Amino acid sequence: MNTKKTYTTSIAAKKMGVSFRTLNRWIALGKIKASQGIPLADGRKLWVWTDADIVHGRKVKTQQQPGQKPKRGKK
Numbered sequence: 001m002n003t004k005k006t007y008t009t010s011i012a013a014k015k016m017g018v019s020f021r022t023l024n025r026w027i028a029l030g031k032i033k034a035s036q037g038i039p040l041a042d043g044r045k046l047w048v049w050t051d052a053d054i055v056h057g058r059k060v061k062t063q064q065q066p067g068q069k070p071k072r073g074k075k
Contacts, residue, residue, distance in 0.1 A: 012049035
């Protein structure tokens with residue numbers, strides 16, 4: 001029997017080295033997509049991640065440029 005190991009979004013995020021929120025933001029921005037999305041009754045999707053998806057996510061992470069941080073000043 002040939003079954004692929006799959007992961008939840010929270011586990012996939014940990015394996016990619018990013019937070020759950022960051023991975024969800026990347027999904028919303030179209031930067032990354034899991035191999036499978038299982039539609040739920042309330043209109044959301046349950047993403048199922050494979051090892052190949054996680055490797056791709058690590059590549060996406062290395063391509064990210066940190067944004068400019070807001071300066072703290074006197075009010």
